Amino acid sequence: IDPLRSAPVSFDGGSSSRAFSISTLSDADLSEARIWLTLLYCFALAVYYAAFFWGPRFRVPRIAFRRPSNQQVKWIAAAGLIILVCSAFIVSQGGLAAQIAIMRGGRSAAFSGLGQFLVLAGLGVMVMLSWLAFDRSALRNPLFWGMLMVALVNTVVVSGARSALIYPLVMFMMIWWMQTGRARIGVAAIAAVVSLFFFGLAGIIRQDYGATDVDWSILDPTRAAEWIEAAREEAEWRGNEESDLAAFAGVDDAGLLMGRTYLGAAAFWIPRAIWPDKPRSADSYNMYVNFVGREIGDEFEVRIWGIPVGAEVEAFWNFHLPGVVLIFFFLGAFHRWLANL
Secondary structure, eight states: OTTSSSSOOSOOOOOOOOOOOOOTTHHHHHHHHHHHHHHHHHHHHHHHHHHHHHHHSOOOOOOOOOOTTTTHHHHHHHHHHHHHHHHHHHHTTTHHHHHHHHHHHHHHHHHTTTTTHHHHHHHHHHHHHHHHHHHHGGGGHHHHHHHHHHHHHHHHHOOOOHHHHHHHHHHHHHHHHHTSSSHHHHHHHHHHHHHHHHHHHHHHHHTTTTTSSGGGGGGGGGGGHHHHHHHHHHHHHHHHHHHHHHHHHHHHHHHOTTTHHHHHHHHTOOOOTOOTOOOHHHHIIIIIIIIIITTTTTTOOSSSOOOOOOHHHHHHHHHHHHHHHHHHHHHHHHHHHTTOO
């Protein structure tokens, strides 16, 4: 949690963001909104630290974990079944190229009603990481590496999320570090470079809007410079969008979400086919309301994708300042409890 992660407040006004909620602001109002947003970050952090250091203390349970029997067989069976189901899902979508093309108009709309497959794909990677956590010798098992690679490819292709590879990579390193008892900085640096290359490469493949096929030639390692440039351009673009500011500035006109995003997160396991009007994520609401200019209660008629919103702004957009106090007090107390485990 970093209250100063936003760009330094500028009184020059103006923004290159495409957000509808920002475009309606005068230069003076825009500068004022940036100041208030930075203060919101600071306020949320203060609440978080207050709860962490001086909040309520909860008893830490003493749980004895037993090593499961026939664990390798169970991991192989579980991961194998998940891989088969996800592979069948990709085939049902028309194959690898068709699955990628579907996501180019916005993953939120493309996967509406298919969330169970996205969750299942991510679970396959978690199974493999559990295998590693329980069995250090897995690193010497070719079957482990093969299934891990397939599980990673599956979850990236099924979900279209670059974080589906980057987050497991970080968790893999953390498990390895805990097993060896030391942090391996060189390996972390290599992982960071790989993540950067993948971020740019996947962005090129996924964001070729309007194309119905995939230009596989971009996978040529000699074009790695294009991957880095794509990653740099997207990072710059994301910064210029000022997505947090768009959501923060849009609260006055759009109104509060009144817990919609938290309800949607809690009910993620309910398929949209059963609950068509299930609330969406803050990222989706941000794009639809603050960038497209629709109302919160409008039906999601256009193809949409998520434009990220920070936890501070999400809490503010749901319940205003009381929401920031409630959410960040809970996070601070919960993280203190985790630290005491």
